[in-house]
Amino acid sequence: MSPTDPNTADRSPAARKMADPAWWTTCVAYQIYPRSFCDTTGNGIGDLAGIRAHLDHLSWLGVDAIWLSPFFTSPMADAGYDVADFCDVDPLFGDLDEFDQLLSEAHQRGLKVIIDWVPNHTSIEHPWFAESRSSTDNAKRDWYVWRNPGPSGEPPNNWTESLTFGPAWTTDDTTGQAYLHCFLPEQPDLNWDHPAVEAALHDTLRFWLDRGVDGFRMDVVHLIGKDPDLADVAPELVGLPQVVLNNRPETHERLRRIRSLIDAYPGDRMAIGEIYLLDTEQVASHYGSNDELHLCFNFPPLFAKFDAESWRTVMDDTVASLDPIGAWPTWVLSNHDNPRHATRYAKGQEPNDAAARARAAAVLLLTLRGTPFVFAGEELGLTDAEVPEGRRHDPAGRDGCRAPIPWDATPNHGWATGTPWLPWPPEATARNVDTLRQDPNSILWLYREVLALRRSRPALRVGDLQRWDLHPDVLAFRRGTGHDALLVLVNMGNDDLDVHLDLDPDAARDPDPDHRPSWTMVCSSVEGVTDPATTAVVWSSRLRRNEAVILGQ
Numbered sequence: 278m279s280p281t282d283p284n285t286a287d288r289s290p291a292a293r294k295m296a297d298p299a300w301w302t303t304c305v306a307y308q309i310y311p312r313s314f315c316d317t318t319g320n321g322i323g324d325l326a327g328i329r330a331h332l333d334h335l336s337w338l339g340v341d342a343i344w345l346s347p348f349f350t351s352p353m354a355d356a357g358y359d360v361a362d363f364c365d366v367d368p369l370f371g372d373l374d375e376f377d378q379l380l381s382e383a384h385q386r387g388l389k390v391i392i393d394w395v396p397n398h399t400s401i402e403h404p405w406f407a408e409s410r411s412s413t414d415n416a417k418r419d420w421y422v423w424r425n426p427g428p429s430g431e432p433p434n435n436w437t438e439s440l441t442f443g444p445a446w447t448t449d450d451t452t453g454q455a456y457l458h459c460f461l462p463e464q465p466d467l468n469w470d471h472p473a474v475e476a477a478l479h480d481t482l483r484f485w486l487d488r489g490v491d492g493f494r495m496d497v498v499h500l501i502g503k504d505p506d507l508a509d510v511a512p513e514l515v516g517l518p519q520v521v522l523n524n525r526p527e528t529h530e531r532l533r534r535i536r537s538l539i540d541a542y543p544g545d546r547m548a549i550g551e552i553y554l555l556d557t558e559q560v561a562s563h564y565g566s567n568d569e570l571h572l573c574f575n576f577p578p579l580f581a582k583f584d585a586e587s588w589r590t591v592m593d594d595t596v597a598s599l600d601p602i603g604a605w606p607t608w609v610l611s612n613h614d615n616p617r618h619a620t621r622y623a624k625g626q627e628p629n630d631a632a633a634r635a636r637a638a639a640v641l642l643l644t645l646r647g648t649p650f651v652f653a654g655e656e657l658g659l660t661d662a663e664v665p666e667g668r669r670h671d672p673a674g675r676d677g678c679r680a681p682i683p684w685d686a687t688p689n690h691g692w693a694t695g696t697p698w699l700p701w702p703p704e705a706t707a708r709n710v711d712t713l714r715q716d717p718n719s720i721l722w723l724y725r726e727v728l729a730l731r732r733s734r735p736a737l738r739v740g741d742l743q744r745w746d747l748h749p750d751v752l753a754f755r756r757g758t759g760h761d762a763l764l765v766l767v768n769m770g771n772d773d774l775d776v777h778l779d780l781d782p783d784a785a786r787d788p789d790p791d792h793r794p795s796w797t798m799v800c801s802s803v804e805g806v807t808d809p810a811t812t813a814v815v816w817s818s819r820l821r822r823n824e825a826v827i828l829g830q
């Protein structure tokens with residue numbers, strides 16, 4: 278066989294994508310909420326050194342990339358999503374040297390590093406806002422969105438902010454004008470219509486790209502283009518937060534300029550947008566023609582129930598919206614903004630069934646076609662903490678899923694303090710990294726097993742997905758590429774089922790044994806089930822309720 282002639286090789290984008298897919302299409306990313314990961318200083322708040330200390334664990338687990346929620350300078354009105362300096366580390370978490378060390382140590386282990394970028398708003402304490410609010414003729418006045426309130430002090434329009442559902446405007450005593458905030462009053466919206474704002478935000482991207490980060494998770498980036506008239510929302514939409522409504526053409530041209538900036542850097546940098554529009558087709562538009570965001574988070578699957586029909590719908594919607602434009606899907610079950618899926622799926626379930634669902638969900642998440650994001654702690658099967666009144670931090674009630682990660686079974690759970698900023702999640706004495714690593718039947722090892730399978734099987738990394746209709750309660754799909762194929766079955770119903778796979782009889786008679794279809798169990802989500810099935814042209818087995826299996830061909 279002669280080597281490929283570089284002058285005649287197919288260099289079309291599709292051919293290159295097949296030969297060498299970008300890391301962000303084949304990776305499994307792991308979201309770290311820095312406050313809650315591990316405290317090394319004794320102040321009860323996780324820090325960058327705590328992340329560094331556990332990089333080896335993430336390598337053992339087998340994820341490929343980490344996404345760090347904000348660690349930037351902030352007064353923490355919204356736990357760091359209110360940024361006072363985009364280009365520095367808050368002393369709570371460390372400093373820039375500490376970040377550089379973390380980045381370098383992650384890269385040494387082959388882990389990509391994605392950081393958060395919060396372009397829609399700043400902290401009220403950002404120096405830009407301090408200038409902007411100081412007078413109506415300040416040079417930075419128009420860096421934010423100022424309007425006159427109504428005659429009786431009413432807000433300039435009927436928009437609703439997205440965390441506590443109050444008005445999206447606050448009147449500032451300094452000048453008597455109101456400023457727009459689609460989130461808390463401590464988070465004034467930047468005015469992206471002003472070219473200097475766009476340029477300044479681009480500079481913050483360059484700052485981190487120059488330092489070597491591999492990508493950005495762009496916070497509510499669909500909000501950077503807004504209706505220039507700031508018109509009222511229609512009466513039937515009043516009260517819905519602006520974050521689920523704002524879908525504007527202005528955003529797309531701004532995303533194209535961001536994409537150009539990022540793609541000009543060497544080394545396959547990427548942007549994933551938090552597009553909090555709860556409609557997959559609207560989310561899809563933010564990929565552009567492969568010239569806007571590289572990836573978008575898509576939230577309908579996160580809100581889908583543990584129910585086969587709901588999952589068929591979100592999977593089919595994803596294919597229908599993304600395939601025609603060649604966009605690559607992403608999958609998320611849990612993050613820092615919503616109750617953990619182990620908590621959501623457990624509602625109304627016995628404890629054993631709840632734990633089984635968390636395990637089945639791991640198999641589902643890591644075998645779908647697209648880039649999965651694991652939220653730190655879900656690999657331990659953690660549920661949300663009960664946070665009593667006096668210990669609550671988040672004005673939007675999202676504390677439970679942000680509980681600290683327990684690293685071992687000691688009272689301090691591997692933190693430098695016994696009193697972290699939020700209470701420990703339930704069962705921290707049993708569900709901690711150290712204890713679960715000693716138990717090869719634990720959910721932690723199940724995550725590790727499926728992550729390893731994903732690395733070794735092209736069908737899972739880059740294969741097509743074909744959904745099968747086997748049984749109303751069973752979510753079934755085949756992943757395949759070339760000669761590699763796997764079948765995933767998830768029983769989301771309330772009963773054990775007998776599943777029977779009839780395979781193509783002509784193919785079964787193929788004289789070449791390599792061409793005969795045969796399915797064996799590669800993995801079951803059920804604790805202790807290893808490999809009971811024999812190779813067979815007809816695969817028939819009992820699928821327990823809340824069991825997910827992966828069959829290999």
Ligand SMILES: [Ca+2]
Nearest residue numbers: 316318322324
């Ligand atoms: Ca600390």
